């Protein structure tokens with residue numbers, strides 16, 4: 001029997017396209033989001049077109065009770081797409097504290113709870129797929145804030161998702177579970193309330209890249225990036241930072257003034 005695929009944020013955008021892609025491959029679905037009507041529409045369409053069973057789980061992943069309920073449902077699923085998200089942009093000194101907390105809840109805590117619940121079963125069966133939808137903004141820490149304003153919490157949440165996925169992939173490596181951090185650039189979906197940009201990618205292309213990267217075992221998938229050697233270079237720089245910082249002496253630049 002084919003693995004069940006649980007997709008969060010399946011009511012629109014990238015999540016809806018993932019649901020379609022897994023259904024087209026014959027996988028039964030568990031579709032999660034808040035908008036029940038939309039989910040039922042997706043479930044009916046995919047059930048009819050591909051003959052798969054599509055279960056709807058209405059849940060608001062900002063809340064712990066709903067996260068736990070979805071996590072319980074994730075037990076036994078062989079494919080997870082942790083995709084639900086919203087932008088919550090705004091200057092950090094001005095956004096409601098609850099928006100920052102909700103971003104953490106939906107992007108981070110839901111991903112952790114759902115993955116934690118499903119992973120033991122995947123490891124026991126020796127197969128599984130976990131796609132965590134991050135963003136190119138995970139790599140925006142050095143970007144000009146004037147060009148990308150109001151994204152501190154969102155970008156940091158996506159960095160969490162990338163690092164979590166990379167370290168988890170190392171932890172479960174060789175045990176049949178494939179982990180991917182999908183890092184789309186700007187994608188044409190409902191998440192944006194501004195006009196479309198000319199460099200937007202379609203959600204269909206983003207998901208096509210993710211599925212191709214699952215085949216090749218590419219852990220960090222950047223759908224628009226031509227030069228994939230940059231990811232290896234990033235890894236090399238990180239390892240230099242990590243190793244160079246672990247020593248008993250202060251770096252020379254801190255040995256000035258009174259410390260000297």
Ligand SMILES: NC(=O)c1ccc[n+]([C@@H]2O[C@H](COP(=O)([O-])OP(=O)(O)OC[C@H]3O[C@@H](n4cnc5c(N)ncnc54)[C@H](OP(=O)(O)O)[C@@H]3O)[C@@H](O)[C@H]2O)c1
Pocket residue numbers: 008009010011012013014015032033034035036038059060061062083084085086087106133134135136183184185186187188189190191192
């Ligand atoms: N579009 C881009 O440019 C872009 C770029 C990089 C990364 N991403 C990431 O891609 C993922 C999908 O976003 P999208 O672009 O496809 O946007 P979208 O069309 O707005 O889809 C977001 C999905 O998340 C669900 N969702 C939002 N808040 C939720 C909550 N509290 N509880 C449960 N579900 C919730 C929405 O469903 P309901 O409203 O029905 O709950 C919807 O299905 C997100 O993680 C986003 O950060 C997007």
